[in-house]
Amino acid sequence: MNAAEAPVLRVEAKKNTVLQSHGRRPWYGEDGKPFSEAFVIGIAGGSASGKVIFSLYIVAVNAENLAMHNVDTRRPADCSDSFYKTHTPQELKLAFENNYDFDHPDAIDMTMFAACLNDLKACKQTNIPVYSFKEHQRLPETKYLYGAAIIIAEGILALHDPSMRALYDLKIFVQCDSDLMLARRIRRDVSERGRNVEGVLEQYLRFVKPAFDNFVGPSSKYADIIVSGANNSVAIDLITTHIRKKLQDRSRHIRPKIARGLSRHQTGVHTPGTTIDMLDISVIKKTPQLEGIYTILRDKNTTRGDFIFYADRLSTYLAEMAMELLPFKPKSVETPVGAISHGKELDAPFICGISVLRSGGSLERGLRRVLRDVAIGSLLIQTEPKSGEPLLLHAMLPNCVKFRHIAETSWVFLLDAQIGTAAAAMMAIRILLDHGVQEERIIFITFIVALDGGVSVLRKAFPKVRLVAGAVDTKLQIGWLDGKEDEGRGRDVWIIGK
Structure with missing residues (x-):
């Protein structure tokens, strides 16, 4: 599936139109206490395997059905890249020299990631860190999140940590050809993150490939579903149907x-x-x-x-x-x-x-x-x-x-x-x-x-x-x-x- 196949939603201006909106329905009972949690999806896979695109397509292709459950169509994923740890001056020096291992589990603050995800699952507000790939550092500001009935958490190590896996209602692993992932990574890092091709290749061989072999790939055994990172329209339809059924089972009229x-x-x-x-x-x-x-x-x-x-x-x-x-x-x-x-x-x-x-x-x-x-x-x-x-x-x-x-x-x-x-x-x-x-x-x-x-x-x-x-x-x-x-x-x- 390519970008041209994604549906385009058009809204024509009309005077005095009564909007038919799909907002967040009650997540609490008549006693005022929450009766259901947000539906959390964990999506893992190799670097540049198509995890974010897969998340966006789940929403875009089925926007009419999932919008009623309040998925953020602008960016539905809570990305693990946001939770890179704050780096010391020595670590920053290594990062700019492409000698820091960002793909090792120790590079991510899993404790904070799990805490923020747990708040969202419990229908509470949270503030997640903002990470700059150009500065190789966590920024002072945070991103406010609240109100979604469906949370999609994606990252190469999304299925690696047991505390994270315990929070997911659905675990997905995106599988993709290694050559295609490398090509995508080179294009992304050069155009979006200010890197050069030589540095990207060096980092890939030293850190990315070993991390995939040792941590990312083995985590696929925890997935409920393994999907293709190239052509996944059938998988998207099946997953959307499953999500919709689970949300209907949790619904209640108050x-x-x-x-x-x-x-x-x-x-x-x-x-x-x-x-x-x-x-x-x-x-x-x-x-x-x-x-x-x-x-x-x-x-x-x-x-x-x-x-x-x-x-x-x-x-x-x-x-x-x-x-x-x-x-x-x-x-x-x-x-x-x-x-x-x-x-x-x-x-x-x-x-x-x-x-x-x-x-x-x-x-x-x-x-x-x-x-x-x-x-x-x-x-x-x-x-x-x-x-x-x-x-x-x-x-x-x-x-x-x-x-x-x-x-x-x-x-x-x-x-x-x-x-x-x-x-x-x-x-x-x-x-x-x-x-x-x-x-x-x-x-x-x-x-x-x-x-x-x-x-x-x-x-x-x-x-x-x-x-x-x-x-x-x-x-x-x-x-x-x-x-x-x-x-x-x-x-x-x-x-x-x-």
């Missing part, structure tokens, strides 16, 4: 369990015995002014400008109330007249906001007014039309959440306009927990909560998350989005209102 008692939602009768106090929801004290704001926001005749203005006012109230849940410590200051005043200051090393798009954006301005220069990220979560399950389409998170050692000490304001079925809210909280954010340091800010929705399931799953709301309604009803049809069916929208 929406019916979150949005329980659909008949009660339609009639607007909340679950007997459920109260705001029982659900531990902090609600703004009702005042004539607050009721007036909500009346304006609910009025169908309210103009767009008035709606935005009063939504901003309400978001500021909510942000002020949420700030009271942050930790403060005593602080004494000297006033301009020389007196000592005893007060408080924030005792939170890192604070950020994360908006659940698009409705969460209406709360961002209020948070910025209350907390100056606060970093705000976003999560794009959309409902799948057929099943109603939430889909994670995109995550753009602040650095205080991307790095776990920082996330563990960070406070996060999670912003969403409403909590109805609570499906998006549950996914957003689960994402933060996967990054290491402590449950008790998550403060969920929302305009309105449906007492008859999935909030009770949400509170049971995440009891330590603080929930700040402007109002609580007891009615959750289903409406239809007029003017849009999906394969002959209307698209349901959850609506909160009295």
Whole structure:
């Protein structure tokens, strides 16, 4: 198979098109805990045998089928080359002289490789090293990875280490003719890595060939499947079918369990015995002014400008109330007249906001007014039309959440306009927990909560998350989005209102 045979995906621009996306489906149950791990594939083979190309073809040829399981089509492989150890000045000198053995198992930090892969398999975030082949050194920056249901780890020694093999759900060895591998290596190293032909040949004879004979080739006995590195279209089809079946076996629908008692939602009768106090929801004290704001926001005749203005006012109230849940410590200051005043200051090393798009954006301005220069990220979560399950389409998170050692000490304001079925809210909280954010340091800010929705399931799953709301309604009803049809069916929208 060559590059010309790979499928080309075209998207034609059309105004007001409803996107049919294939995001990450729930990987957790109604209790908020993960019920399945990512599917991990280990791909080994000789240098330049076609491991990366094989990985890309698995995705490209079957993009429509595998996209629904969220494979990163840009680069689906977690390459072992990223985990070369940091080199000493003496090792760097040998590397530039082509006298360093990069193909020996000792050259790769297998402990870090296994740790990062284990995090991804457990649906957690990880940061992998970035290695420069031109500088022969690991760079200071790292690459952030999170959210794929399928992980492909490839490298010449991917099947060599027992700790790595224990993490794979499928082990593949790519076999290729030695002459073809040498030709590919020469072309790659000269054009992409700034080497010369003489140096490539010397390194191949001294290190690459012996490493293949001693370590790489023998590891093929651990493979579940051995495929050709030249023509592998049949193998790709078989492997894709196997992956799809395994993922379907692991799938679970949680929406019916979150949005329980659909008949009660339609009639607007909340679950007997459920109260705001029982659900531990902090609600703004009702005042004539607050009721007036909500009346304006609910009025169908309210103009767009008035709606935005009063939504901003309400978001500021909510942000002020949420700030009271942050930790403060005593602080004494000297006033301009020389007196000592005893007060408080924030005792939170890192604070950020994360908006659940698009409705969460209406709360961002209020948070910025209350907390100056606060970093705000976003999560794009959309409902799948057929099943109603939430889909994670995109995550753009602040650095205080991307790095776990920082996330563990960070406070996060999670912003969403409403909590109805609570499906998006549950996914957003689960994402933060996967990054290491402590449950008790998550403060969920929302305009309105449906007492008859999935909030009770949400509170049971995440009891330590603080929930700040402007109002609580007891009615959750289903409406239809007029003017849009999906394969002959209307698209349901959850609506909160009295």
